[in-house]
Amino acid sequence: MSRNQSQLPRPFVYAGMILLVLAMIPPAVIAYARATHSPLPRIQLQQDMGVQNRFDTQQANPMFRDGRAMRPRVSGTVARGHLREDEHYYDGIVGDDWADTIPIQIEVDRAFLERGRERYDIFCAICHGVAGFGDGMVHERAQELVESGRHGTVWVPPTSMHTREVREKPIGELFHVITHGARNMAGYASQIPVEDRWAIAAYVQAMQISQHADEEGDS
Amino acid sequence: MGRYHYVFPQWTNKLVVLLVLGMAVAPIYVVFVVAYGFSPDTTWVGYKPEQPVPFSHKLHVGQLGMDCRYCHTTVEHAAHAAVPPTQTCMNCHTQILPESDKLLPVWDSYETGEPIEWIKVHNSADYAYFDHSAHIQAGVSCVSCHGRVDRMEVVYQAESHSMAWCLECHRNPEPHLRAPDKVFDLGWTFEGSSQEKDDYHAYWRDANRIQPGQDCSVCHR
Numbered sequence: 001m002s003r004n005q006s007q008l009p010r011p012f013v014y015a016g017m018i019l020l021v022l023a024m025i026p027p028a029v030i031a032y033a034r035a036t037h038s039p040l041p042r043i044q045l046q047q048d049m050g051v052q053n054r055f056d057t058q059q060a061n062p063m064f065r066d067g068r069a070m071r072p073r074v075s076g077t078v079a080r081g082h083l084r085e086d087e088h089y090y091d092g093i094v095g096d097d098w099a100d101t102i103p104i105q106i107e108v109d110r111a112f113l114e115r116g117r118e119r120y121d122i123f124c125a126i127c128h129g130v131a132g133f134g135d136g137m138v139h140e141r142a143q144e145l146v147e148s149g150r151h152g153t154v155w156v157p158p159t160s161m162h163t164r165e166v167r168e169k170p171i172g173e174l175f176h177v178i179t180h181g182a183r184n185m186a187g188y189a190s191q192i193p194v195e196d197r198w199a200i201a202a203y204v205q206a207m208q209i210s211q212h213a214d215e216e217g218d219s
Numbered sequence: 220m221g222r223y224h225y226v227f228p229q230w231t232n233k234l235v236v237l238l239v240l241g242m243a244v245a246p247i248y249v250v251f252v253v254a255y256g257f258s259p260d261t262t263w264v265g266y267k268p269e270q271p272v273p274f275s276h277k278l279h280v281g282q283l284g285m286d287c288r289y290c291h292t293t294v295e296h297a298a299h300a301a302v303p304p305t306q307t308c309m310n311c312h313t314q315i316l317p318e319s320d321k322l323l324p325v326w327d328s329y330e331t332g333e334p335i336e337w338i339k340v341h342n343s344a345d346y347a348y349f350d351h352s353a354h355i356q357a358g359v360s361c362v363s364c365h366g367r368v369d370r371m372e373v374v375y376q377a378e379s380h381s382m383a384w385c386l387e388c389h390r391n392p393e394p395h396l397r398a399p400d401k402v403f404d405l406g407w408t409f410e411g412s413s414q415e416k417d418d419y420h421a422y423w424r425d426a427n428r429i430q431p432g433q434d435c436s437v438c439h440r
Contacts, residue, residue: 005229012234023248030256037375039269042342043262050344057299066333118400122286137283142315152318186310191292 090194092172092179092201099172106198116203119196123188132161132207156184167208174201259379267375268338271324280369280405287361287368287403298350302337305329340374341365347382348440355402357431358423362405363388363395369405385438389431396423 008016044050055061061069073079084090089103102108121130129135134157145153159166169177178197181187188197255261279285288294290303305328312322328335343349354364361368366377378384388395397420401407409416423429431437 006233008230008233016237026252026256030252030261033261033265034255037265037267039267042266042376045257045262048344049346052345054345056345058302060334060336067336068334122288126283126285126289138285138311138315141283142311145315150319151316153315154317155314184314186306186313188310190304190306191289 088172092175094172097172098170098176100170102171102198102202106195108202112199113203113206115196116199116201116206119192119200120203120207123192124200127158127185128161129158131211132204134158134160158185161204161208162211167212171198171201171205174204259381259384263381264376264379266340267373268340270338270373271336273321273373275372276368276374277370277372294351295355296352298348298352300351305335340376341380343380347438349438357392357427357429358396358399358402359388359392360395360397360402360405360407367405382438386433389433389437392429392431393417393420393424396420396427396429398423 055069057070059069060067064071078084086103087093088099089105092099094101106112125136126138127134127136129139136158139155139158142153142155143157145151146155161167175197177185178192178200179187179189192200280287290307291300292303294300305325308322308325309329312325316322317326324335327333364378364380365374368374397407397409409419411419
């Protein structure tokens with residue numbers, strides 16, 4: 001009896017143990033949540049004004065048929081100050097022919113060519129290769145896919161920048177290819193601003209000259 | 220037996236000690252659970268929504284070596300990092316794997332002109348102002364805020380993006396600063412002694428005169 005008196009009654013012991021076990025659940029859940037990824041929506045304890053009744057850039061708006069909150073420009077219209085009259089600058093054309101000079105509003109210096117190199121590496125090198133020989137990573141991979149015949153891949157190899165045909169293209173035509181594409185190559189007008197396209201065209205020519213320095217010298 | 224009715228049994232002494240202990244531990248426990256459980260590090264980090272197209276950065280960036288700017292074209296000069304339009308995918312996918320089932324929603328979008336409904340992963344509160352270009356121009360790499368996207372099969376939120384997190388870097392941006400050509404190279408790390416590393420970061424801080432604001436009006440405008 002005296003031993004029993006100094007010992008906690010069983011129900012208390014059980015209750016305590018259950019409590020301890022229950023207390024381990026929240027930390028376990030927290031540790032799990034921290035260690036894993038989940039597609040469940042993020043938990044926002046206080047909404048504050050974090051989600052305001054407005055449309056953000058690129059958000060969806062069910063009011064429009066295409067679901068875009070950002071409205072595309074009405075086709076056939078031109079915003080003030082955006083009329084593209086300068087054929088040389090916007091199309092690479094002078095008179096009836098491809099331009100073979102860079103438009104005068106562009107300042108051609110080292111920084112311009114550097115910019116061209118950087119932009120070429122971003123937008124062109126994946127297909128045409130860093131040195132322009134048509135051996136970019138995407139080309140290599142696409143070639144393998146053609147061989148294995150997976151999911152109908154058809155691939156026209158990206159043209160080497162160092163073929164006679166491409167080397168003879170005036171800079172205006174290169175600009176035009178970047179802008180509108182050529183046969184199986186898509187145009188890059190929406191991804192690259194006009195001036196950067198000129199920079200790439202200038203860099204492509206610089207690259208061609210550097211690869212054919214000996215030949216030029218010989219002839 | 221009867222006389223014990225009016226005396227607490229001996230075990231209550233133990234119970235009192237346990238209760239006092241419990242009352243001391245409980246607040247610590249609650250603070251711990253609230254601090255860790257309700258922190259954005261728990262509630263936000265790791266958010267990984269299922270996207271309508273199983274687009275993989277690991278494949279396109281990690282393996283094919285594409286630059287972030289090929290798709291996120293606005294990130295250098297605008298506040299918003301644009302998610303690419305369908306046309307960007309079609310630069311390649313009209314020819315590469317055109318019959319893949321995984322690309323069906325892309326073809327739908329291409330043909331109807333309706334955008335693919337990508338689920339937004341990172342989403343700052345609407346009352347906070349964030350600007351990508353300011354950070355990219357300052358030489359802060361995507362990896363500081365988005366983690367190793369080039370290794371993600373599906374994009375998830377790697378950093379908390381809470382106010383405390385923004386401020387932590389605004390108070391000490393130096394370790395995050397790099398040369399402009401390394402900003403898009405997520406795997407890059409400085410190689411050299413820790414002294415050289417500090418000098419490198421300090422150099423880029425001085426070169427760009429980096430002084431991130433900590434006033435409320437910088438981010439709440």
